[in-house]
Each structure stands twice: as C-alpha cells, then as structure tokens.
Amino acid sequence: MNIEKHLWGIDLGGTKIEGIVLGADSGDILIRKRIPTEADQGYQHIIGQIKKLINQLKDETGFKPEAIGFSTPGTLDPGTQTMKNCNTTCMNGQPMKKDLKEALGVPVELANDANCFALAEANMGIVPEKYPDAQVVFGVIMGTGVGGAVVVNGKVIGGKHGIGGEWGHNVLEEDGEECYCGKRGCNENVFSGKSLEKYYEKISGEKRKLKEVVERYRANSDPHATATMQRLFKSFGKAIHYIINVLDPDVVVLGGGVSNIDEVYTEGVKELENYIFNHRKVETVFLKPKLGDSAGVFGAAELVR
Known part of the structure; x- marks a missing residue:
C-alpha cells in the first residue's frame, strides 16, 4: 500500500x-x-x-x-x-x-x-492554471512594503547573498524619501501602499486611505488622486522594466494590496513599453494571484x- x-x-x-x-x-x-x-x-x-x-x-x-x-x-x-x-x-x-x-x-x-x-503561485497557484509551460516566474509583493522573488523551473533562486529577486530596495529616485535600509528613493518608498498614501497627503494636505484615493481617481474628481495614481503607474513601469530586461520572465504574478488595483495591469504595464528593450512590445504576462494570503x-x- x-x-x-x-x-x-x-x-x-x-x-x-x-x-x-x-x-x-x-x-x-x-x-x-x-x-x-x-x-x-x-x-x-x-x-x-x-x-x-x-x-x-x-x-x-x-x-x-x-x-x-x-x-x-x-x-x-x-x-x-x-x-x-x-x-x-x-x-x-x-x-x-x-x-x-x-x-x-x-x-x-x-x-x-x-x-x-512566488513559489506557491508558480507551482500550485495561478501560473500552472493559466500558463503551465512557464519556466521563469517573477513574483511581486506590493503592499505595505515592496518585494520580489524569482522562480525558475519550479525552484526559488535564492542567490549568493540570499537576496535573489530583491526588488523593493532598488533605488528608483536618487533624491527620494529616506528608507529604513539606509538608501533613498527605493521602490518601496515610492509605490508601496504606505508611500502612495504619504505622497497623496504631501500634495493635497489631506490624509486618505489608498482605497479612497483610487475611488477618487476613478471618479475623476480629485486631481491629487490622479497624480498619485499616475505616480504609481509610471514608477511601476520603470521599476519592473529592469526585471523584464534582465530576466525576461514568462509570467509576473502581483500580490499585496496595491496589486488589487486593476489599472496596474493596464496603465502600469503600458508604462513598461517606454522602457523595455524590445521595441515597445510587451509580451510578458501579468497575473493576479490565486492563493491570496x-x-x-x-x-x-x-x-x-
């Protein structure tokens, strides 16, 4: 037996x-x-x-x-x-x-x-369901913080220093906000949920949760909300292009609260066209996760x- x-x-x-x-x-x-x-x-x-x-x-x-x-x-x-x-x-x-x-x-x-x-979504989640032949998967966390991970042929790439796939603490804005890691303008300090709320408050003088900022953006009722969302889309497109150019993954799976914003998959990916080393042609598939928390x-x- x-x-x-x-x-x-x-x-x-x-x-x-x-x-x-x-x-x-x-x-x-x-x-x-x-x-x-x-x-x-x-x-x-x-x-x-x-x-x-x-x-x-x-x-x-x-x-x-x-x-x-x-x-x-x-x-x-x-x-x-x-x-x-x-x-x-x-x-x-x-x-x-x-x-x-x-x-x-x-x-x-x-x-x-x-x-x-990334490992769960690549082996048990949305990737085998939608793209079972995918060999290279990049997993993104965009929530309170920002992170990333690489899975190749079902295995996590940990790396020499144990930081394989690190995405949140790559510098996007050299004169940006100071980060706890000691650098300035890390991805995490530009387009994490907390950072977007902080940016909205800075330009509008008002505190609002990201969910409300998104609603106001969609209603086209608040120019500060529009500016905040445009910051998200542009910074995401620029930040993810480094990953696409270096790894050229079959699939990118986005997790975390910010990844629930549908426009990231349209407007954010459209911004990627401005940076990708492929004549503005983006064939990478961007997916929402299946397994959630x-x-x-x-x-x-x-x-x-």
Whole structure:
C-alpha cells in the first residue's frame, strides 16, 4: 500500500504563525491552523510558539513531519547562517535555521515571504492554471512594503547573498524619501501602499486611505488622486522594466494590496513599453494571484517537496 508523503509548511508572520499539512501528490489540505506569534515576548518565545504549533498539528493529524518549510519575514544569510532584513526585528542576527532544527528535531528549510509567495503561485497557484509551460516566474509583493522573488523551473533562486529577486530596495529616485535600509528613493518608498498614501497627503494636505484615493481617481474628481495614481503607474513601469530586461520572465504574478488595483495591469504595464528593450512590445504576462494570503504557507510547504 502506498502511503502519500505529507508536506509541512509554516508561515511565520509578525502577528500570527500559520501551519499547514498537505498531501504531497494530491495537494489536499489535511489541516490548517493559526496561533499568535507574540513577537513582543522575544525570539526564544517565537521558537516556542512554533514548537507549540507543530505539536498541535502532530496531535491533531497523527502524523510526524520528515521536514518542515518556513516562510519568514526576512532572509537567512547563506554566509553567516543568521537572519537579516527581518521586520520582526528580534529575529535579526539569530541562527534561526539551526535553532528550529534543534527545537523540532527534523530538517528545516527557510525562505522569505516573497520567495514563498512566488513559489506557491508558480507551482500550485495561478501560473500552472493559466500558463503551465512557464519556466521563469517573477513574483511581486506590493503592499505595505515592496518585494520580489524569482522562480525558475519550479525552484526559488535564492542567490549568493540570499537576496535573489530583491526588488523593493532598488533605488528608483536618487533624491527620494529616506528608507529604513539606509538608501533613498527605493521602490518601496515610492509605490508601496504606505508611500502612495504619504505622497497623496504631501500634495493635497489631506490624509486618505489608498482605497479612497483610487475611488477618487476613478471618479475623476480629485486631481491629487490622479497624480498619485499616475505616480504609481509610471514608477511601476520603470521599476519592473529592469526585471523584464534582465530576466525576461514568462509570467509576473502581483500580490499585496496595491496589486488589487486593476489599472496596474493596464496603465502600469503600458508604462513598461517606454522602457523595455524590445521595441515597445510587451509580451510578458501579468497575473493576479490565486492563493491570496494563503500563498506563504503553501510556498513554505513547497520548500520541502
């Protein structure tokens, strides 16, 4: 009798930790469970919360993991084997892969949340549904922050420094807003949701949520909203052209709140024509994701396939 292998994935977020157990062949979800991260109680507490969740998954399924994949809010540096660039700052500088392996007693694989998003959509989400022959997929996160990831033939390209696919902290405006990373005018500081709201406030003198700015743009009732959306489309087209010129991906999948703005797929892609090294002809396919906020945990499970 064949017993199907199970894939175990954990999505480690700033406020919640989500775990999933999948059938490796069927893709069926055996269990899915969330508990709070409680990151304010420190790094060791987070490790304890992860162990607690894994034990709950084992107890409720009757299965034990052979390996576990983790989607993390930062990157494991391949050289130092410690975490970096984590917005859950207590994780930075910590040997998380080593600590998780010791705490859980099984092999673990780590990738940042953008990588897991791209991996999930490339292997289990919208890409195999719409373009099953795609070989190169670029995943974009445009929400509170901006990020990116590269998947080639179903595998994440992590890179020498563990920053493969990094898109949010490429400089777009040299005299732009100062970024927490130490540079100015990063993509994240130009067209993330927060940055667009900040720009609208700067030119209009009024605070509005991005959703309202989009509504006012569509109603053609607010020139400041129009200017803000034009900033989004132009900066997106310019920023993504570097990716298209270098990687020439078959598909780009957009995730995060800003990616829900339909005009990004029309006006934003039209701006790309001004920069692409292909006689203004854009054949790259831009898709909305299928898995939504589930992508992180599915991508984590894919790491140990």
